[in-house]
Amino acid sequence: MKKKGTHIKSRYLLVILTIICIALVLLTASELVPVTPIRNAAGTLLVPIQTGINKVGDWLNGQEIGQKNARELAKENEALQSKVSDLEEENTVLTENTKELEDLRKLYSLDQDYNDYDKIAATVIAKDSGNWYNSFTVNRGSEDGVEVDMNVLCDGGLAGIVTEVGTNWAKVRSLIDDGNNVSAMLLDSSENCIVTGSLSLMDSGKLALSELSADATVSTGERVVTSNISDKYLPGILIGYVDSVQDDSNLLTKTGYVIPAVDFSSVNHVLIIKQLKETADS
Amino acid sequence: MKKNISIFLIILVTFLVQTSFNLIFPSVLAVPNLVLILTCCNGYMRGKKSGMWTGLLSGLMLDLFYGRILGLTALALLYIGYFNGFLFKVFFDDDIRVPLVAVGISDLAYGVFSYLVRCLSGAKLSFGSGLLYTILPETFCTVLCTIPLYFLYHWLNKKITANELEEEQSPWLRR
Numbered sequence: 001m002k003k004k005g006t007h008i009k010s011r012y013l014l015v016i017l018t019i020i021c022i023a024l025v026l027l028t029a030s031e032l033v034p035v036t037p038i039r040n041a042a043g044t045l046l047v048p049i050q051t052g053i054n055k056v057g058d059w060l061n062g063q064e065i066g067q068k069n070a071r072e073l074a075k076e077n078e079a080l081q082s083k084v085s086d087l088e089e090e091n092t093v094l095t096e097n098t099k100e101l102e103d104l105r106k107l108y109s110l111d112q113d114y115n116d117y118d119k120i121a122a123t124v125i126a127k128d129s130g131n132w133y134n135s136f137t138v139n140r141g142s143e144d145g146v147e148v149d150m151n152v153l154c155d156g157g158l159a160g161i162v163t164e165v166g167t168n169w170a171k172v173r174s175l176i177d178d179g180n181n182v183s184a185m186l187l188d189s190s191e192n193c194i195v196t197g198s199l200s201l202m203d204s205g206k207l208a209l210s211e212l213s214a215d216a217t218v219s220t221g222e223r224v225v226t227s228n229i230s231d232k233y234l235p236g237i238l239i240g241y242v243d244s245v246q247d248d249s250n251l252l253t254k255t256g257y258v259i260p261a262v263d264f265s266s267v268n269h270v271l272i273i274k275q276l277k278e279t280a281d282s
Numbered sequence: 283m284k285k286n287i288s289i290f291l292i293i294l295v296t297f298l299v300q301t302s303f304n305l306i307f308p309s310v311l312a313v314p315n316l317v318l319i320l321t322c323c324n325g326y327m328r329g330k331k332s333g334m335w336t337g338l339l340s341g342l343m344l345d346l347f348y349g350r351i352l353g354l355t356a357l358a359l360l361y362i363g364y365f366n367g368f369l370f371k372v373f374f375d376d377d378i379r380v381p382l383v384a385v386g387i388s389d390l391a392y393g394v395f396s397y398l399v400r401c402l403s404g405a406k407l408s409f410g411s412g413l414l415y416t417i418l419p420e421t422f423c424t425v426l427c428t429i430p431l432y433f434l435y436h437w438l439n440k441k442i443t444a445n446e447l448e449e450e451q452s453p454w455l456r457r
Contacts, residue, residue, distance in 0.1 A: 024353030127304035
């Protein structure tokens with residue numbers, strides 16, 4: 001290789017770059033330098049490109065479904081048709097029940113179901129690169145009114161919470177992330193408990209349930225929703241269903257597992273509730 | 283100049299694919315560390331400096347985009363690039379065994395580093411389950427992905443070095 005110009009030995013370059021990196025770490029960790037504007041700029045630049053890539057991904061997955069053989073689809077269609085008629089029947093009954101439900105809700109002073117909240121639809125454009133974190137980025141940001149701590153829904157269940165907001169993107173920490181704690185309650189018995197995500201449970205797609213009173217009667221499949229006492233999550237959002245519960249060795253509490261309502265392996269379209277818990281009551 | 287732009291474009295595309303890997307292929311065992319593969323390959327094919335710059339740039343982009351402490355991933359990838367640069371001496375055209383082993387070891391080291399960072403940031407996680415559920419699957423997928431990617435990067439590198447001979451070199455990227 002020909003050599004021209006100033007020559008820096010790679011060893012020295014390593015030292016220089018290491019110092020730069022460590023300085024960056026120290027500066028950002030101690031919050032001496034605000035990084036949010038830089039991050040925002042980077043996000044704003046990358047979001048359009050990622051939206052494009054996401055479209056490619058959607059298309060690829062569409063192809064995959066197209067390749068399912070026709071017989072399978074016909075069978076599925078048949079099953080769905082019978083389900084439709086079942087649902088139609090059920091729907092009639094449910095419509096009748098709605099009125100009754102409204103009255104009962106008033107009695108329970110739970111008149112603000114989360115269906116009434118102002119929501120905004122968003123598309124997932126990136127997922128965390130590593131396997132250590134479980135968060136994703138959506139294509140809505142502060143210009144659409146998204147704020148930190150807003151709850152994110154998917155398939156009618158709680159998917160996560162907004163942790164960071166840029167102009168046209170927002171980062172959502174998903175419910176199954178290792179660092180996630182949600183104060184929850186069992187719908188039937190109104191017993192309070194804590195639902196946590198865990199890295200070791202991530203693969204099985206379950207959440208851990210803890211701090212449940214030993215007196216509580218729990219049945220498998222019971223619905224778990226966010227509790228009224230949670231400070232970040234709006235009350236009454238479906239988290240999942242009880243999988244199994246066992247007594248702790250102290251005989252005061254129970255722990256168990258919850259199967260989330262959301263299929264976290266295929267979160268693509270989400271709804272962000274534009275209502276923060278603190279302002280929900282006022 | 284043209285060479286640097288090409289390398290930067292390769293880094294950018296790898297980074298973009300990395301961030302949306304899960305969306306393109308939703309049902310994989312673990313997300314392979316494509317950025318790390320690129321860093322290793324550049325170190326192996328182009329030498330220490332190129333490996334270092336690749337690691338630093340892609341690490342900074344990951345840090346910026348994922349809102350973690352700026353510089354940590356960059357630091358880890360910088361060293362991975364540097365150490366893989368030692369392999370430049372044994373670089374021999376399309377021999378894939380060396381990069382496979384190098385990527386495997388690098389990803390294990392990167393996994394342990396990520397685990398330590400997670401512990402420092404206050405996560406309760408035993409090393410055993412971290413290794414079993416995160417580090418090992420990731421390493422497996424990463425090594426698997428190295429096979430096609432190495433040939434791709436090797437082919438791109440050949441194109442780049444063909445132009446390189448005619449052009450003036452940047453003092454920062456000389457081996």
